[in-house]
Amino acid sequence: QVQLVESGGGLVQAGDSLRLSCAASGRTVSGYTVAWFRQAPGTEREFVARISWSSGNTYYTDSFKERFIISRDNAKNTVYLQMNSLKPEDTAVYYCATARTLNGVKPLDYDYWGQGTQVTVSS
DSSP states (O other): OEEEEEEOOEEEETTOOEEEEEEEEESOOTTOEEEEEEEOTTSOOEEEEEEETTTOOEEEOGGGTTTEEEEEEGGGTEEEEEEOSOOGGGOEEEEEEEESOSSOOSGGGOSEEOOOEEEEEEO
């Protein structure tokens, strides 16, 4: 089993930055991929970015490439999502997830999920 705990969400103004954290515990995740998704009310869960725990290779949905950065700290077993120039449409619950899949972009590709952290961006 892998446990994931997100933190770092909150209420910010448009144009601000926020860094989300996803702390992993339990089974070693060294061979896993960790992804960030987000879900706004009434919408489907949306893939944001993923990172390979071992290689550090990253992949983003095009619409997030310019403003979001995914990274990891192996020593802390933590993955981060740095979000810059936030917009009101970025308001959502942000989830991290992990699995042994290498190229997953759908929620069903991931086996373990955190509880989510709310990000609210005011205009």
